Amino acid sequence: MSIYDVFNGGSKPFDKAEWAAQKQAQRKEAYELIDNTCAEMMISGDSFRQYLDVQGRFDRYSVANAILVSAQMPEATQLKDYNTWKQSRVYVNKDAQKVVILEPSKEYTRDDGTKGISYNAKVVYDISETSAKERMQPQEQKSMRELVSALIDASPVPCVPVDDLELPAYYDSSQQTIFVKKGLSEEVLFISMAKEVSAAVYDFKYNESRDTSDFKSFCVAYMVSSRYGVDTKGFDFSRLPREYDGMDTQVFKGELGTMRDVLGEIQNDMYKSMEKNKSARNKEQER
Incomplete structure (x- = not known):
């Protein structure tokens, strides 16, 4: 049998x-x-x-x-x-x-x-x-201080707060520095920095100027912000870049691909930073 x-x-x-x-x-x-x-x-x-x-x-x-x-x-x-x-x-x-x-x-x-x-x-x-x-775990909420600190660690260039700046934040490729205006609300600070950090990564990784990567950096900032529960109501996608309309599908996916890669690089560095800081806090509490 x-x-x-x-x-x-x-x-x-x-x-x-x-x-x-x-x-x-x-x-x-x-x-x-x-x-x-x-x-x-x-x-x-x-x-x-x-x-x-x-x-x-x-x-x-x-x-x-x-x-x-x-x-x-x-x-x-x-x-x-x-x-x-x-x-x-x-x-x-x-x-x-x-x-x-x-x-x-x-x-x-x-x-x-x-x-x-x-x-x-x-x-x-x-x-x-x-x-x-029913066992779905809510995402652990990070303080805005933790998120901004992690974003600074993820930046390929220094982030310097200044008093006199027309924009909330600005990546100056000539000085390889992100200047950040003082006095911003926490959410505006994070979102503005996320966009400029993205622009800096595009500059270093793809040799794209800040102006060339502007919309893609905007998209990466949106994804990073939404990932960590930062309010994204200020993001407007009602007017997409004119060149997207009728763009070849493979070229369009290539644009999305660079956004994904820049997102992944920033997310990975932010995660490492937050884990490192969490470990340091735990050791401090054990003393």
């Missing part, structure tokens, strides 16, 4: 060709959704802001996957596939909303000899669609 006698699912064979066709169809639909969403984002401030909200929360997601999440479930906060949830003893609801993203698969060689990576469609579920919904 075989142990497989315990299975009672019938004798229907696994149709590998049918399974592959379904995956291919899912992948094709995902790419079409990305292109269609990009076309909407180029002309719609609401759609563009929605994408930024998602990319800000999922800063490690690729641009393509952030676009897919934005199009399917923009309110998502924590996404995992069925098996990963199950390994944590969390169960996906029977009628849970599916979110399709793309994950890297095999490397291949193109006709011109360059290397490429193929992608497979992957179904994931948000925590709100699982048994862990």
Whole structure:
């Protein structure tokens, strides 16, 4: 007697060709959704802001996957596939909303000899669609002092407060310094600094002038601010850059890609700074 006698699912064979066709169809639909969403984002401030909200929360997601999440479930906060949830003893609801993203698969060689990576469609579920919904932990709130301090540590150039400045903050590339006006409210201080730190990173990483990267730095500042619960009502996306309208999809995704990279660099440095300071405070309290 075989142990497989315990299975009672019938004798229907696994149709590998049918399974592959379904995956291919899912992948094709995902790419079409990305292109269609990009076309909407180029002309719609609401759609563009929605994408930024998602990319800000999922800063490690690729641009393509952030676009897919934005199009399917923009309110998502924590996404995992069925098996990963199950390994944590969390169960996906029977009628849970599916979110399709793309994950890297095999490397291949193109006709011109360059290397490429193929992608497979992957179904994931948000925590709100699982048994862990009631156990969702609220994000730890950081004080504005902690956030500003972390932003200073994330800056590639010194941040210097001054009395006489027309703008709330200004990155001067010639002096490689961010000047910050004294007397600002905490939120204006953080948002203004976030934009100028982004401009400085663009200058150092992409050799883009402050004027060239102005809107992208504005977007990064929005994502950083929304990530840490800073009020973003002052951000206006009703007028997107004129060149976005009709821009080639790959070029547009390239623009979003640099925003994601600058965001990731700033977020990573801010996180390290806050963890370091938290560790120092804990040691001080233990004394």
